[in-house]
Amino acid sequence: MEFIKTTLDGAYLILPEPKSDSRGWFARFFCKEEFKTIGHNKEWVQMNHSFTSAKGTVRGMHFQRQPHSEIKLVRCIAGKIVDVIIDLRPESPTFKKYQAFELSAQNKHIIYIPEGFAHGFQTLEDNTELIYLHSNYYNPEFESGIRHNDPAISINWPLEITNISERDLNFPDFQDK
Numbered sequence: 001m002e003f004i005k006t007t008l009d010g011a012y013l014i015l016p017e018p019k020s021d022s023r024g025w026f027a028r029f030f031c032k033e034e035f036k037t038i039g040h041n042k043e044w045v046q047m048n049h050s051f052t053s054a055k056g057t058v059r060g061m062h063f064q065r066q067p068h069s070e071i072k073l074v075r076c077i078a079g080k081i082v083d084v085i086i087d088l089r090p091e092s093p094t095f096k097k098y099q100a101f102e103l104s105a106q107n108k109h110i111i112y113i114p115e116g117f118a119h120g121f122q123t124l125e126d127n128t129e130l131i132y133l134h135s136n137y138y139n140p141e142f143e144s145g146i147r148h149n150d151p152a153i154s155i156n157w158p159l160e161i162t163n164i165s166e167r168d169l170n171f172p173d174f175q176d177k
């Protein structure tokens with residue numbers, strides 16, 4: 001696997017190295033030993049899978065507050081998305097900056113999202129599926145989010161938004177706290 005630094009310290013774009021033969025291909029999604037090279041030493045405790053039917057849908061921007069913050073490893077396994085991460089670490093030089101990545105079933109790219117980041121995505125194709133590994137359990141009482149159009153972040157979404165949850169639409173304005 002190739003680990004590529006992003007503009008946000010501690011977040012990585014990971015390129016798997018699929019081995020192809022006449023049947024198809026085989027690729028790693030996670031390897032404890034290889035991930036030591038980026039300092040990852042936490043256990044994954046939950047694996048999630050989501051399906052989004054329509055192109056243009058936005059989910060996000062989500063994070064869990066302390067003490068339930070989590071690392072996420074995200075891969076698109078059907079369709080295509082633009083994946084967005086926001087650095088929410090006040091002490092970071094890239095606080096409130098975001099970076100976007102195209103993830104697709106075809107390119108097999110993986111995003112490693114450290115604690116202290118918000119995460120979301122927009123589907124670029126119908127019938128898109130994502131898989132996630134999480135270093136912490138889902139804890140709805142500690143769930144929080146940044147609105148997709150918060151002026152403090154100004155995310156440039158590539159498509160018109162065709163679907164978004166009520167919860168995601170109604171996150172309050174971001175305040176430095």
Ligand SMILES: Cc1cn([C@H]2C[C@H](O)[C@@H](COP(=O)(O)OP(=O)(O)O[C@H]3O[C@@H](C)C(=O)[C@@H](O)[C@H]3O)O2)c(=O)[nH]c1=O
Pocket residue numbers: 048050059060061062063072119120121132138165
């Ligand atoms: C995230 C999650 C949701 N749920 C439930 C709550 C709700 O009834 C239903 C759908 O939840 P949501 O609306 O939060 O689903 P969704 O908007 O897809 O949430 C996901 O968004 C992306 C951007 C992420 O980064 C993920 O970590 C997760 O927050 O599933 C669980 O039971 N376990 C979980 O881990």
